[in-house]
Amino acid sequence: MKHIISALVENKPGVLAHVSGMFAARAFNIDSLVVGRTEDVNMSRMTIVVNGDDRILEQVRKQLAKLVPVVKVQDFAGEPVVARDLMLISISAPPGKRPEILALIEMFTGKVVDIGQKFVMVEISGPEEKIEAFIEVCKPYGIKSVARTGTIAMIRQEKEA
Amino acid sequence: MSAKSHKSAGEAGKSATNGGAEKSPAKAVSIPSLSSQRSGAEIIVDSLLRHGADTIFGYLGGVVLPLFDKFYGSPIRVIVPRHEQGGCHMADGFARASGKVGVIVTTSGPGACNIVTGLATAMMDSIPLVAITGQVRTELIGNDAFQEADITGITRPITKYNCIVKDVRDLARTIDEAFHIASTGRQGPVLIDVPVDVEVAKCEYDGRVEMQLPGYKVRTKGHGGQIIAAAKAINEAERPVLYVGGGIISSNASEELTQLIAKAHLPVTMTLLGLGGFDQNKEESLDMLGMHGTAYANYAIQNCDLLIAVGTRFDDRVTGKVKTFAPNAKVIHIDMDPASISKNVPVDIPVVGDAKEILKELVEKVEYRQRKDWFATIAGWKKKFPMKYDRNSGTIKPQYVIEQICELTKGDAIITTGVGQNQMWTAQFYRFSRPRQFITSGGLGTMGFGLPAAIGAQIAKPEAVVVDIDGDHSFNMTMTELSTAVQHKLPIKVCIINNGYMGMVRQWQQLFFEKHYSCNSLLNPDYAELARALGAEGITVDLKADVPKAINKMLAIKDKPCLVDFRVEKEENVWPMVPTGKSLHEMDGLDILQSLI
Numbered sequence: 052m053k054h055i056i057s058a059l060v061e062n063k064p065g066v067l068a069h070v071s072g073m074f075a076a077r078a079f080n081i082d083s084l085v086v087g088r089t090e091d092v093n094m095s096r097m098t099i100v101v102n103g104d105d106r107i108l109e110q111v112r113k114q115l116a117k118l119v120p121v122v123k124v125q126d127f128a129g130e131p132v133v134a135r136d137l138m139l140i141s142i143s144a145p146p147g148k149r150p151e152i153l154a155l156i157e158m159f160t161g162k163v164v165d166i167g168q169k170f171v172m173v174e175i176s177g178p179e180e181k182i183e184a185f186i187e188v189c190k191p192y193g194i195k196s197v198a199r200t201g202t203i204a205m206i207r208q209e210k211e212a
Numbered sequence: 213m214s215a216k217s218h219k220s221a222g223e224a225g226k227s228a229t230n231g232g233a234e235k236s237p238a239k240a241v242s243i244p245s246l247s248s249q250r251s252g253a254e255i256i257v258d259s260l261l262r263h264g265a266d267t268i269f270g271y272l273g274g275v276v277l278p279l280f281d282k283f284y285g286s287p288i289r290v291i292v293p294r295h296e297q298g299g300c301h302m303a304d305g306f307a308r309a310s311g312k313v314g315v316i317v318t319t320s321g322p323g324a325c326n327i328v329t330g331l332a333t334a335m336m337d338s339i340p341l342v343a344i345t346g347q348v349r350t351e352l353i354g355n356d357a358f359q360e361a362d363i364t365g366i367t368r369p370i371t372k373y374n375c376i377v378k379d380v381r382d383l384a385r386t387i388d389e390a391f392h393i394a395s396t397g398r399q400g401p402v403l404i405d406v407p408v409d410v411e412v413a414k415c416e417y418d419g420r421v422e423m424q425l426p427g428y429k430v431r432t433k434g435h436g437g438q439i440i441a442a443a444k445a446i447n448e449a450e451r452p453v454l455y456v457g458g459g460i461i462s463s464n465a466s467e468e469l470t471q472l473i474a475k476a477h478l479p480v481t482m483t484l485l486g487l488g489g490f491d492q493n494k495e496e497s498l499d500m501l502g503m504h505g506t507a508y509a510n511y512a513i514q515n516c517d518l519l520i521a522v523g524t525r526f527d528d529r530v531t532g533k534v535k536t537f538a539p540n541a542k543v544i545h546i547d548m549d550p551a552s553i554s555k556n557v558p559v560d561i562p563v564v565g566d567a568k569e570i571l572k573e574l575v576e577k578v579e580y581r582q583r584k585d586w587f588a589t590i591a592g593w594k595k596k597f598p599m600k601y602d603r604n605s606g607t608i609k610p611q612y613v614i615e616q617i618c619e620l621t622k623g624d625a626i627i628t629t630g631v632g633q634n635q636m637w638t639a640q641f642y643r644f645s646r647p648r649q650f651i652t653s654g655g656l657g658t659m660g661f662g663l664p665a666a667i668g669a670q671i672a673k674p675e676a677v678v679v680d681i682d683g684d685h686s687f688n689m690t691m692t693e694l695s696t697a698v699q700h701k702l703p704i705k706v707c708i709i710n711n712g713y714m715g716m717v718r719q720w721q722q723l724f725f726e727k728h729y730s731c732n733s734l735l736n737p738d739y740a741e742l743a744r745a746l747g748a749e750g751i752t753v754d755l756k757a758d759v760p761k762a763i764n765k766m767l768a769i770k771d772k773p774c775l776v777d778f779r780v781e782k783e784e785n786v787w788p789m790v791p792t793g794k795s796l797h798e799m800d801g802l803d804i805l806q807s808l809i
């Protein structure tokens with residue numbers, strides 16, 4: 052099963068290597084790993100999507116927490132989360148096909164960020180399934196290239212009673 | 213140039229001996245300086261002393277010259293090995309024998325790379341080390357400079373933590389953090405990489421340092437509810453067994469363990485690294501378990517209804533086939549490292565924390581139970597399957613040598629080993645009675661560990677009798693360190709169980725590869741001659757009748773190392789043996805043992 056793990060880590064050199072090295076050494080499978088700054092300049096947040104059964108996920112959490120520069124580890128499984136991927140995708144779009152493609156982009160609430168003679172570049176964000184679905188519908192037109200951020204996520208605020 | 217450096221090395225050696233004679237570790241050094249500005253090298257020296265590291269192991273090289281210059285005349289005693297791997301194992305042996313943090317200093321590139329095996333050895337066995345490696349100048353890093361190696365990259369998976377210090381103002385704090393991380397929680401080696409310009413750069417320093425480790429938390433106290441649950445399970449168990457590992461030794465919990473065993477009346481078995489945690493001469497001891505463990509320990513595990521694991525990690529050499537390990541038991545696991553819990557074997561009652569603290573609480577909550585049937589069953593196994601070898605053989609049996617060493621040292625020596633048959637026989641036939649008495653590379657199984665570890669142990673415990681029971685080929689790997697022992701007049705004893713083979717490998721080749729002794733006949737030197745050439749005493753023993761005499765002669769030597777080359781039976785095997793992939797009770801060789809008288 053896929054789990055989204057969020058790790059608060061110290062913002063210093065070598066931390067990414069500590070984390071990615073541990074994943075490789077222990078043969079854990081990473082789907083994606085995203086690092087970014089947080090509201091605290093001394094801390095970064097890593098969002099890691101991992102595949103594995105309960106036993107493996109338990110080890111992932113524990114081994115992560117064991118790393119000295121890792122301050123906090125949260126597994127979002129079972130939590131109400133907002134999870135988002137961001138993608139830039141360049142699609143083959145000869146003039147005749149453009150209206151069709153633009154309609155699709157609109158349906159997926161994507162945004163055209165660049166247009167060339169033969170291609171359009173689209174920015175699209177959302178849950179992973181939406182991104183995957185968009186890639187699928189673009190395939191018949193021809194995809195030139197794709198760049199994705201990987202998942203970032205946050206737990207939803209509890210509703211006030 | 214060479215003459216000059218030779219002279220200063222001699223002088224440093226002299227002042228080092230003086231420094232080493234000081235009993236209490238100095239709290240701060242007075243480095244003459246007008247301002248409170250200190251160089252990185254001075255900060256390292258002062259920080260080491262603040263942590264009581266008055267004896268360290270180190271080897272020279274270009275980028276650590278500023279640092280070694282500050283060792284000159286300092287109260288720190290620097291033991292210089294002949295190879296950095298040896299130095300790292302010495303620091304390890306020093307740490308295991310003393311309970312203190314071992315320190316190893318090397319130059320960049322080749323020097324740093326040479327301690328890789330030593331760090332991995334310490335990592336696997338959770339031994340507290342601080343390694344300080346020199347690095348090329350900060351602005352050269354990444355340019356494939358002369359003697360540059362990315363040592364933090366190389367050692368990341370084999371250290372508990374490592375980092376490079378690029379600003380002298382971070383140096384003191386980082387060293388404090390290194391000692392703290394190495395010596396707390398589940399202990400382990402920490403490496404700090406220090407570029408040479410950081411050794412030279414100066415900053416304000418007054419010895420007051422504040423650590424910044426927001427991500428490092430150590431849990432020492434066990435969860436109260438879990439301890440109550442564990443006590444209840446123990447009190448209810450009909451057939452409990454304690455299974456303890458190196459964590460007992462590193463948390464200094466031997467006394468509490470002994471109290472628990474006496475109060476609740478429990479049998480106990482130890483892993484290779486746990487040996488010494490409980491006195492093997494006592495009735496409750498089932499000795500070592502696992503692949504080459506005793507039949508009575510392995511049967512006890514397979515038949516128990518409660519397994520109480522303390523400071524141990526369910527290693528595959530211990531469990532055999534994991535699925536059928538202790539098949540009928542409820543499992544309590546007391547360990548410092550949450551990641552060790554339920555890693556290999558599912559645990560019913562986990563208690564995370566320091567073994568010493570937890571056992572102390574547990575002792576208060578357990579009740580005595582006779583468990584007559586269980587102890588009778590165990591006594592039956594002990595009687596039916598005792599550890600044995602052919603005592604009547606005309607040749608020198610390796611087990612006989614070890615038994616004799618045990619007897620003639622009154623079971624009181626600090627023992628180190630090589631890896632292989634020599635190591636397993638030592639674990640089987642020496643009777644250990646106290647913690648930190650048995651020093652061996654368990655997790656990594658590093659051949660060549662025995663001699664340098666013995667040197668480190670002897671330096672930590674000058675009054676102790678330290679014996680390295682080694683394999684011929686293990687000894688071959690680091691034998692150059694005999695010179696180091698001679699230089700420092702260390703009376704270590706090296707007993708080579710010389711079977712002329714990589715014996716453990718030969719055993720596997722015999723059992724599983726149709727006796728194809730592929731690549732297993734190497735030329736060995738005359739070890740006694742070699743020892744004498746290096747300035748140690750050397751004795752060769754060819755006859756069984758000479759074994760006790762030689763050991764006594766060896767023990768009488770107090771001013772230099774003594775090596776004894778025991779020419780033992782070449783094709784003796786270690787029994788019993790649980791073949792890989794088999795369950796603990798499926799031991800081979802019991803019939804062989806039983807056929808002996």
Ligand SMILES: Cc1ncc(C[n+]2csc(CCOP(=O)(O)OP(=O)(O)O)c2C)c(N)n1
Pocket residue numbers: 630631632633634635656657658659660682683684685686687709711713714715716717
């Ligand atoms: C550095 C290293 N290389 C290889 C091995 C694999 N190995 C394990 S035991 C062994 C043979 C050891 O021979 P020796 O030291 O003579 O001990 P014996 O088994 O004969 O007592 C070997 C090669 C190892 N453990 N360590």
Ligand SMILES: [Mg+2]
Pocket residue numbers: 683684685709710711712713714715
């Ligand atoms: Mg051998």
